[in-house]
Amino acid sequence: MDKTSVPVVVFWFRRDLRLHDNAGLNSALKSGLPVLPLFIFDKTITDELEKDDPRISFIYDSLAKINKALRKTGSSLLLMQGTPISSFVELTSRYQVKRVYFNRDYEPYAIQRDHEIKYYLTGKGIDVYNYKDQVIFEQNDVIKNDGTPYTIYTPYKNKWLQKFISQKPVLIQDLDEDQFFNHNEPLPDLNFLGFRRSGIKVVNYNFSVLPTYEETRNLPAEDSTTYLSPHLRFGTVSIRQILNYLGNQYEIFRNELIWREFFMQILFHFPWTVIRNFRSKYDGIKWRNNEDEFSKWCEGETGYPMVDSGMRQLNLTGYMHNRMRMITASFLCKHLLIDWRWGEAYFAKKLLDYELSSNIGNWQWAAGTGCDAAPYFRIFNPLEQQRKYDKNYQYIKKWIPEFGTNKYPDPIIQHSFARKRALEVYKKGIEK
DNA sequence: CCTGGAGTTGTCCTA
DNA sequence: TTAGGACAACTCCAG
Numbered sequence: 001m002d003k004t005s006v007p008v009v010v011f012w013f014r015r016d017l018r019l020h021d022n023a024g025l026n027s028a029l030k031s032g033l034p035v036l037p038l039f040i041f042d043k044t045i046t047d048e049l050e051k052d053d054p055r056i057s058f059i060y061d062s063l064a065k066i067n068k069a070l071r072k073t074g075s076s077l078l079l080m081q082g083t084p085i086s087s088f089v090e091l092t093s094r095y096q097v098k099r100v101y102f103n104r105d106y107e108p109y110a111i112q113r114d115h116e117i118k119y120y121l122t123g124k125g126i127d128v129y130n131y132k133d134q135v136i137f138e139q140n141d142v143i144k145n146d147g148t149p150y151t152i153y154t155p156y157k158n159k160w161l162q163k164f165i166s167q168k169p170v171l172i173q174d175l176d177e178d179q180f181f182n183h184n185e186p187l188p189d190l191n192f193l194g195f196r197r198s199g200i201k202v203v204n205y206n207f208s209v210l211p212t213y214e215e216t217r218n219l220p221a222e223d224s225t226t227y228l229s230p231h232l233r234f235g236t237v238s239i240r241q242i243l244n245y246l247g248n249q250y251e252i253f254r255n256e257l258i259w260r261e262f263f264m265q266i267l268f269h270f271p272w273t274v275i276r277n278f279r280s281k282y283d284g285i286k287w288r289n290n291e292d293e294f295s296k297w298c299e300g301e302t303g304y305p306m307v308d309s310g311m312r313q314l315n316l317t318g319y320m321h322n323r324m325r326m327i328t329a330s331f332l333c334k335h336l337l338i339d340w341r342w343g344e345a346y347f348a349k350k351l352l353d354y355e356l357s358s359n360i361g362n363w364q365w366a367a368g369t370g371c372d373a374a375p376y377f378r379i380f381n382p383l384e385q386q387r388k389y390d391k392n393y394q395y396i397k398k399w400i401p402e403f404g405t406n407k408y409p410d411p412i413i414q415h416s417f418a419r420k421r422a423l424e425v426y427k428k429g430i431e432k
Numbered sequence: 433c434c435t436g437g438a439g440t441t442g443t444c445c446t447a
Numbered sequence: 448t449t450a451g452g453a454c455a456a457c458t459c460c461a462g
Contacts, residue, residue, distance in 0.1 A: 144459095144460070144461090145460090145461080146460095150459090150460090151458090151459070152438090152439065152458085152459055152460075153439085153440070154438080154439065154440085154460095155438095155439095155459080155460060155461080218441080255440085259440085279458095281457095322441090323441080326441065330442095365440085365441095372439070372440085372459090374440085374441080374442080375439095375442090375454080375455080375456095375457095376454095376455095377442090377443090377453090377454045377455075378441095378442050378443075378454085379442075379443070380441095380442065380443085381442075381443060381444090384442080384443070384444095385442090419443085419444095423454085427455095
């Protein structure tokens with residue numbers, strides 16, 4: 001194919017699937033050259049997923065929306081498939097690419113990928129520009145006075161807020177629609193790309209629950225969470241716009257957004273925690289790792305309704321209420337003594353909002369191995385949690401239709417026995 | 433360098 | 448019925 005004669009700059013969409021308030025895209029549009037919008041279905045990632053993974057469907061739908069808006073400007077999205085490097089080899093052979101723009105991503109794989117792409121492009125004389133977009137504060141923006149990263153949430157949050165409040169209000173920029181590259185690339189359909197549509201759907205986020213969020217956020221039956229997380233994961237919303245919208249209200253909810261950035265900077269500074277305990281002190285724990293018990297946990301067949309209901313919500317919808325995530329995770333690590341990495345991997349496969357940094361951080365928290373983690377002797381009692389947070393069995397009955405009949409299994413383990421055993425195994429694991 | 437206060441989300445037992 | 452301490456001491460962080 002002949003190289004088009006028009007010089008272009010490329011904006012590479014990754015986890016920022018929106019046209020509005022997109023830092024890298026806005027800068028590309030100001031470059032003075034027409035912007036070619038690009039998305040790559042990265043084989044290294046998608047080959048590990050099921051063909052009908054609901055997250056692929058969501059990405060595709062988000063891209064289709066972007067494409068529809070681009071069509072009105074006389075442009076369209078270029079969708080490629082393969083490894084990022086092979087895609088850029090092809091792209092630079094087809095277009096006169098002058099610059100490539102993208103937003104920064106802090107996961108170990110992404111850092112490595114972006115490094116390689118930048119090396120390849122700059123070698124061809126193409127300039128690469130990247131931007132902070134998915135967080136308010138990244139990397140070393142919020143660090144201690146001695147220059148090292150925080151590992152405890154509360155002081156991190158205090159510094160985060162101090163910086164956030166003292167910075168100038170963020171201006172949300174309008175999109176310059178005349179600056180897109182004029183072309184007409186048809187968007188291939190999902191099946192053509194080798195995927196199938198999933199029955200599981202990402203729902204829209206809902207801020208109408210915020211006024212009661214503080215009182216009801218721990219009651220899974222109330223369903224009073226925002227469902228914002230998958231949108232933050234894939235960047236269909238802008239974190240700046242959300243914080244602008246919140247203002248000084250809804251402090252408890254805002255804290256959750258700060259947790260997100262806390263764990264992102266933990267992963268950035270301590271990438272090895274993806275596979276290793278944050279605190280090596282806990283490396284000696286002898287996990288039982290019983291496969292039969294693990295699959296019962298996965299399927300929601302442990303006989304503990306407060307565990308099983310959460311797992312079934314996850315399996316059926318791709319969501320799990322936050323309170324249930326804590327209970328199911330604690331049960332796996334403490335009651336069953338199964339390595340947190342097994343649970344982490346299962347959540348990674350199933351959660352629509354799966355975010356490496358939060359998943360690792362929170363699983364290590366539940367296991368007691370993480371930074372700022374729950375003390376190991378803090379063992380959730382699923383019955384106590386039910387009395388506190390689902391006392392009318394509303395949530396349980398919603399997700400376990402056979403609850404209360406003889407079809408529902410007996411508990412696979414007795415609580416007081418499991419509790420004692422966990423205390424012993426942990427204690428032994430941390431002995432010097 | 434030293435010091436003291438604090439640390440997301442619990443549970444169980446005893447008085 | 449309810450309040451308080453034990454769980455086990457440790458590390459982090461600011462002054």
